[in-house]
Amino acid sequence: MSLFKRNDRVRHRLARRGRTRILLSVVAGVTAATALVAPSGATGTTGAAGAADQEVTGGGRVQSFWLHMNSTPVSDEVLATEARRRAYIVLNAWEGALIPKLKAANPAVQVFVYKDLSSTRSYACRDGVDDAQLPAGVGYCQAEKDHPEWFLLDPNGRRFEYGGYSGHWQMDVGNTAYQDAWAANVIESSTAAGFDGVFMDNALFPCDAYHEGVCPAKYPTDAALQDAYKSMLANTRDDFVAAGLKTVANLSNARLHAGAWDAYTEHLDGGFDEWWLTFDDTNLLSEYPEGWSRQVAEIAANEARGKITWVQPHHTAGADRPYRFALASYLLAAGDRAAIASIDQTDGYGDPTPWRAEYDWDLGTPSGPYRSAGTNIFVRDFACGTVVVNANRTDSKSVTVPLDGGHVNERGTQVTSVSLAGTSGAVLRKAC
Numbered sequence: 001m002s003l004f005k006r007n008d009r010v011r012h013r014l015a016r017r018g019r020t021r022i023l024l025s026v027v028a029g030v031t032a033a034t035a036l037v038a039p040s041g042a043t044g045t046t047g048a049a050g051a052a053d054q055e056v057t058g059g060g061r062v063q064s065f066w067l068h069m070n071s072t073p074v075s076d077e078v079l080a081t082e083a084r085r086r087a088y089i090v091l092n093a094w095e096g097a098l099i100p101k102l103k104a105a106n107p108a109v110q111v112f113v114y115k116d117l118s119s120t121r122s123y124a125c126r127d128g129v130d131d132a133q134l135p136a137g138v139g140y141c142q143a144e145k146d147h148p149e150w151f152l153l154d155p156n157g158r159r160f161e162y163g164g165y166s167g168h169w170q171m172d173v174g175n176t177a178y179q180d181a182w183a184a185n186v187i188e189s190s191t192a193a194g195f196d197g198v199f200m201d202n203a204l205f206p207c208d209a210y211h212e213g214v215c216p217a218k219y220p221t222d223a224a225l226q227d228a229y230k231s232m233l234a235n236t237r238d239d240f241v242a243a244g245l246k247t248v249a250n251l252s253n254a255r256l257h258a259g260a261w262d263a264y265t266e267h268l269d270g271g272f273d274e275w276w277l278t279f280d281d282t283n284l285l286s287e288y289p290e291g292w293s294r295q296v297a298e299i300a301a302n303e304a305r306g307k308i309t310w311v312q313p314h315h316t317a318g319a320d321r322p323y324r325f326a327l328a329s330y331l332l333a334a335g336d337r338a339a340i341a342s343i344d345q346t347d348g349y350g351d352p353t354p355w356r357a358e359y360d361w362d363l364g365t366p367s368g369p370y371r372s373a374g375t376n377i378f379v380r381d382f383a384c385g386t387v388v389v390n391a392n393r394t395d396s397k398s399v400t401v402p403l404d405g406g407h408v409n410e411r412g413t414q415v416t417s418v419s420l421a422g423t424s425g426a427v428l429r430k431a432c
Helices: 008-024 076-085 093-105 140-146 176-193 222-243 260-265 292-304 320-333
Strands: 065-067 088-091 110-116 119-121 168-170 197-201 246-250 270-273 308-311 338-340 371-374 377-382 385-390 399-408 414-420 424-429
Touching: 076 093, 088 093, 093 110, 093 176, 110 176, 110 246, 119 140, 176 197, 176 222, 222 246, 222 260, 246 308, 260 270, 260 292, 270 292, 292 308, 292 320, 292 338, 320 338, 320 377, 320 385, 320 424, 371 399, 377 399, 385 399, 385 414, 414 424
Parallel strands: 065 088, 088 110, 110 197, 197 246, 246 270, 270 308, 308 338
Antiparallel strands: 119 168, 371 377, 377 385, 385 424, 399 414, 399 424
16 A cells, blocks of 8 residues: 555646646746756746856756655665666555665665655554554654644644545644654654655645645645645754754645745755656646646756756656656756656555656756757757657647757667657757
8 A cells, every 4th residue: 555645636736736727827936046057938037046156067967766655575686776777766664674685786766755744644553553663754643642732723723634645544644742742753763764765745835735625724725735834844944954864745736836946945955846847647846837847946946056857757657748748857957866656646655666768868957057058948968869849739830950960769769850749749859
């Protein structure tokens, strides 16, 4: 059973809701200037301080991550293969025995443990005793017995259970006692098992994230809930640093809330965008009006600040267009720390995400940040290749972009230009 879960109904609602708000809003999200260049025609592009002035190195090779969240048995051969080719791997708390096998295959792989920031789980409380290894930072039995005030309540005074998730009880992340207990428990168990870091799920932005239209009584607005999360991340930051544990939080839909990505990652080692650019095979995020750039900016802003970014496009394994659109967009901004993993819409979290041939390509050193080549057309040049993205709407006309010298496309064909429809991308190699 995957503990990193949002059922299909909730996942699809979040994806639809996110896209709709982008199409209607002109103020939400991470700002375009942090993407190092402002898209042609974009407005309101004030970015993270200094992001555009800092050199981003690397980025010519794809880095990938693996969320092994369903606890299915994995052979030693698969573990070794994935450890060698992934930069980051996330495991459940009870899978610490896999860490030595992963490190034996690749000492450099960084292994994170899953922990939910926001809930405690009653299904992990048995006969009044919490499980030894939890998907959360505070056990339900412990909270029920000693700190019932940590449970958030709805406006009618009832405990706030995640909609669609029985046994997930939303907790008061703004309560300093809860913050301290959460951090202490997570640090103790994570360091004992030998994890490199903690993947903090559900760093939420809307107050009705799991109860559409209903917010906790204590946090009746998005701003109030976000202040509570910023408090928790800031107040526990020094503890995780002192313990030598890196922190990456799930910041899905940050683009819909002005300044939210930077405000949360300020107190983290990185962020994860669970829904990045492609929500399914045909629902692709264009720039209009300022959608695409906000998500690419997440990578650029984090790279400029030396932080990790994990991005996860959604599409079926055989869908070529969304895959190339997402991959090319990732390569426009990636440096040494960002990683991508396209999840197959037909699969759950657990099995390794598909490995693609382009993941093994080496485009070499980038000549600099990406540049504009027309209205919402972007290009990044590398020593051994070029990446091109058309971030215009899907129904827009194709645009032809000339290349600097001969290149080879993914089919091995020699090309001197590339023609791209809206919401599509190309990754091309050249001799160097």
